Amino acid sequence: MKKYTYVWVSLVILVFGIIFIPKIIDRIQSDSVVDNNRMHIKTNNAELAYIILNGKKRRVPSFEFINQDSLVITDRDYLGKVYVVEFFFTSCPSICPIMTKNLVDLQEEFKTSSDFGVASFTITPDYDTPRVLKEYAEKHGITNLDWHLMTGNQEAIYDLANRGFNIFVSEMPNAPGGFEHAGLFALIDKNGYLRSRVDEFGNPIIYYRGTITQEQGQNLEGETEQISILKEDIYKLLKE
Numbered sequence: 001m002k003k004y005t006y007v008w009v010s011l012v013i014l015v016f017g018i019i020f021i022p023k024i025i026d027r028i029q030s031d032s033v034v035d036n037n038r039m040h041i042k043t044n045n046a047e048l049a050y051i052i053l054n055g056k057k058r059r060v061p062s063f064e065f066i067n068q069d070s071l072v073i074t075d076r077d078y079l080g081k082v083y084v085v086e087f088f089f090t091s092c093p094s095i096c097p098i099m100t101k102n103l104v105d106l107q108e109e110f111k112t113s114s115d116f117g118v119a120s121f122t123i124t125p126d127y128d129t130p131r132v133l134k135e136y137a138e139k140h141g142i143t144n145l146d147w148h149l150m151t152g153n154q155e156a157i158y159d160l161a162n163r164g165f166n167i168f169v170s171e172m173p174n175a176p177g178g179f180e181h182a183g184l185f186a187l188i189d190k191n192g193y194l195r196s197r198v199d200e201f202g203n204p205i206i207y208y209r210g211t212i213t214q215e216q217g218q219n220l221e222g223e224t225e226q227i228s229i230l231k232e233d234i235y236k237l238l239k240e
Contacts, residue, residue: 117146
């Protein structure tokens with residue numbers, strides 16, 4: 001009896017191998033196996049999610065600051081445009097130059113679109129006067145008329161970052177340049193709502209990593225760049 005049982009088990013294993021192993025190999029070769037790493041967001045054509053807080057879609061908080069041309073800029077100036085928000089400072093010795101490079105890359109990608117802009121808020125407003133911001137813009141090739149580098153009351157800027165966008169900024173004497181901030185980009189649609197794609201678990205990623213360039217691909221911690229997917233998602237919002 002045991003002899004026949006072994007024969008049947010062997011036959012089942014043989015049939016499984018003949019039918020399913022080639023299919024598994026094909027999936028691997030065609031790169032159709034699902035990557036379960038949440039930090040890796042695959043290209044997709046799905047609509048972008050709204051960011052929900054307390055049951056409501058999150059909008060950009062109201063703000064009013066002075067830009068590099070000494071003009072008053074408010075959140076209302078961005079209505080009708082798709083734009084990216086960042087917090088930076090011109091004397092930053094670490095992540096800001098990479099973030100600026102990525103934003104200039106986006107500027108060039110969408111240079112023919114009049115509906116694309118950038119909102120850059122300095123976290124060192126006492127030093128980053130309109131003149132300093134203007135020099136920074138010229139140095140880094142910032143030419144988009146809807147890219148405003150803004151300065152103003154430090155408390156208001158920190159409140160906008162930490163409470164309005166939940167993007168961390170803080171004075172830290174031991175940090176490079178004396179300040180700590182998250183190198184994240186927020187994506188805003190034409191109606192002033194925060195938007196993002198979702199991860200493989202159906203959750204909005206909320207922010208896009210701004211500290212790795214497409215050329216780098218990933219950093220030493222193994223985090224992958226997200227500028228390529230940010231470009232895709234800006235295109236989606238421009239078409240809405």
